[in-house]
Amino acid sequence: TLGCKKPMLIGTGVLIVGECLISLTFLPEILYVICCIIGYLFFGLGLGIYATPSTDTAIANAPLEKVGVAAGIYKMASALGGAFGVALSGAVY
16 A cells, blocks of 8 residues: 555665665674664664564455455465575574
8 A cells, every 4th residue: 555655665765774774794892782772673673663564555455255365375475585584594604
């Protein structure tokens, strides 16, 4: 839906700012810790802003009798993406 697009874009932007702050590993230790704290706050805020509208968008066009199936597939894909992300991060780092 059109009303979900703006919060999803804002949430993604805030999330990216958080990820950028977390990635500043070249900073001295105390500055990096401060950047990580602020970065994780931005990351969580961005994810919170993004999560609800993305779920609404994922199930908005499903027929009424298939809404549960659409929500289940969306959450399964989300969990699978998270699992692959952790596995890939572990393999790379």
